[in-house]
Amino acid sequence: MTRNHRHRARINRNGQRGATLLVGLIMLVLMTLQALAAYTISTVQLPIVGNMQSRQDAQAAANLALGQVLSSSEFIMKPHAVAASPLDIDVNGDNASDYRVTVTPTCAAVTPLRARDLDPGVSEDFQCMAGTAFGGASLCATSHWNLQAVAITAPGAAATGVTTEINQGATVRIDIGESRTFC
Numbered sequence: 153m154t155r156n157h158r159h160r161a162r163i164n165r166n167g168q169r170g171a172t173l174l175v176g177l178i179m180l181v182l183m184t185l186q187a188l189a190a191y192t193i194s195t196v197q198l199p200i201v202g203n204m205q206s207r208q209d210a211q212a213a214a215n216l217a218l219g220q221v222l223s224s225s226e227f228i229m230k231p232h233a234v235a236a237s238p239l240d241i242d243v244n245g246d247n248a249s250d251y252r253v254t255v256t257p258t259c260a261a262v263t264p265l266r267a268r269d270l271d272p273g274v275s276e277d278f279q280c281m282a283g284t285a286f287g288g289a290s291l292c293a294t295s296h297w298n299l300q301a302v303a304i305t306a307p308g309a310a311a312t313g314v315t316t317e318i319n320q321g322a323t324v325r326i327d328i329g330e331s332r333t334f335c
Contacts, residue, residue: 163259203314210251210316212303213241217253221299229325231257231297240306249306252280256300259335260321264328265290276325293331297322 221227235256236317270277280292280302299320
């Protein structure tokens with residue numbers, strides 16, 4: 153190898169050392185920016201997920217309260233009396249109330265039962281048939297109710313600020329005399 157050729161190789165290697173450092177620094181800056189972007193996205197997403205969870209818990213509490221009201225004998229006997237007291241609901245099973253749900257029934261309509269729709273073999277229908285023997289009206293009616301359940305964070309529970317409203321329709325057979333009182 154000639155002296156001229158060795159000198160040229162040494163100059164090329166010295167010129168490449170600076171380029172490698174520059175490419176390495178650019179890669180380091182890009183990786184840092186990517187890490188910062190991932191951190192920012194994760195800190196924004198965490199509250200969003202928490203809010204969605206709180207909303208779903210409130211909806212579950214409202215649905216649970218509606219289920220309790222609809223399955224109670226009080227609703228079947230006196231549908232208008234359901235709103236007397238709010239229900240405290242424990243969603244997560246820790247024996248502490250998480251949500252307070254107020255269920256408000258509103259009578260939407262009353263439909264008198266027709267005599268031809270009654271079955272004398274069913275005790276519930278038989279009670280409605282007293283005046284139908286000579287073409288009279290039935291003693292019963294079907295009342296149509298809208299149950300509005302509003303769930304808010306219970307006192308003493310972690311304040312999430314979530315409020316959820318769910319509406320559920322239901323029908324109840326009532327005495328025709330009660331229909332004038334409640335609807």
